[in-house]
Amino acid sequence: MEIIDDTFDVTIGQNLRRLRAEKGFTLDQLSEVSTVSRAMISRIERGEASPSALLLSKLCAALGTSLSAFFSDADKPVDPLLRRVDQPVWRDPETGYTRRVISPQATGSAVDIVQIRFPAGARIAYPPKHGASELRQHLWVLYGVLDVISDDETSYELHKGDCLFMPVAEPHIFSNPGMTDVIYAVVIEHAYRK
Secondary structure (H helix, E strand, C coil): CCCCCCCHHHHHHHHHHHHHHHHCCCHHHHHHHHCCCHHHHHHHHCCCCCCCHHHHHHHHHHHCCCHHHHCCCCCCCCCCCCCHHHCCEEECCCCCCEEEECCCCCCCCCEEEEEEEECCCCEEEECCCCCCCCEEEEEEEEECCEEEECCCCCEEEECCCCEEEEECCCCEEEECCCCCCEEEEEEEEECCCC
């Protein structure tokens, strides 16, 4: 059973505020660029709202960063070992999918690894992510069947063991046509990570 961290919304909010400040965006500017309402951004930053994967995706695109940045804790010391019990798990309030951060954060690695548990019948359509052109991802299905439609409308049906490479910046649709959860790993490569 997954243990969802109830303090994660606060961490996401703090990280959103930090990333917004680093870009020099006001709430109004981020709202305009991301198409997420100013009120919602403010609620997320205060830890009063649990953003959906789609909202986070829009905010990431506007800030030119990845979802992994929202799930990293900048205040934690660098540790090359991240034990399962310490791996942050976040649940999307709209689809019920869970995202577990597998790789240790703040190590300077050009790779992030996350595990997704995607419920039966779930579907998420991610818009283009401008400013994320340096991010690429590998989707590796560990259990179940995952359907992915890419930017050029190519459809992929991924089964256990299949791996699909795709740019993060392109729009894509994920869906689970099955009767059971799909479990897959996402390996995100940051081409120009500092």
